[in-house]
Amino acid sequence: MTFDLSAYLREILAWIGGLGNLAPILFIITYVVACVLFIPGALLTLGAGALFGVVWGTIYVSIASVTGATAAFLIGRYRARDWVARRIQSNPKFAAVSAAVGREGWKIVALTRLSPIFPFNLLNYAFGITEVRLRGYVLASWIAMLPGTVMYVYIGSLAGSLAGLGAGALSRTAAEWALYGAGLAATVAVSIYVTRIARAALETKTDAAG
Numbered sequence: 001m002t003f004d005l006s007a008y009l010r011e012i013l014a015w016i017g018g019l020g021n022l023a024p025i026l027f028i029i030t031y032v033v034a035c036v037l038f039i040p041g042a043l044l045t046l047g048a049g050a051l052f053g054v055v056w057g058t059i060y061v062s063i064a065s066v067t068g069a070t071a072a073f074l075i076g077r078y079r080a081r082d083w084v085a086r087r088i089q090s091n092p093k094f095a096a097v098s099a100a101v102g103r104e105g106w107k108i109v110a111l112t113r114l115s116p117i118f119p120f121n122l123l124n125y126a127f128g129i130t131e132v133r134l135r136g137y138v139l140a141s142w143i144a145m146l147p148g149t150v151m152y153v154y155i156g157s158l159a160g161s162l163a164g165l166g167a168g169a170l171s172r173t174a175a176e177w178a179l180y181g182a183g184l185a186a187t188v189a190v191s192i193y194v195t196r197i198a199r200a201a202l203e204t205k206t207d208a209a210g
Helices: 005-017 020-036 042-078 081-088 092-104 106-114 120-128 134-159 174-209
Strands: none
Touching (some): 020 042, 042 081, 042 134, 081 120, 092 106
């Protein structure tokens, strides 16, 4: 018997939708827990659109995603630093990002939030062991994640019901294609930043050795 995470999340969303005034609070708590436990939040974001509409869904997801990302960041920095370091040490992308953050700070945070090649949940923990400041991390994360939040909440609102979420019935909108383009541009920008910083570091070491 296989575990169907999507079906389980739909059941949770349906339960939350029947809680009346408590629904937003339980939704935010669920989303934060999902961030901490490495559970993908795409379906929850879509579900917010179906349950709460575009405006309130965006507000709730924005609060929840930033809170969840911050919780994971703090756990990574103060409670699970060694574990996070082991998880990312074999991943060259994260190693390069860690070095880049030391010099560029919140700029790298913002770009990686836009880039689809960096998994959101692991990235939250990974930033915890870098030199980025909490305030810059939170602000850059919120601003960079907001366009994607609005888009997915809007798509979820078009589904009409929780049953239609993630079913592939909805065609991609112009906004979705635009966000994909922004993600590609961010990926290129991150690559350029990281390459430039790595080259500068290599030159510094070479000069010191000479």
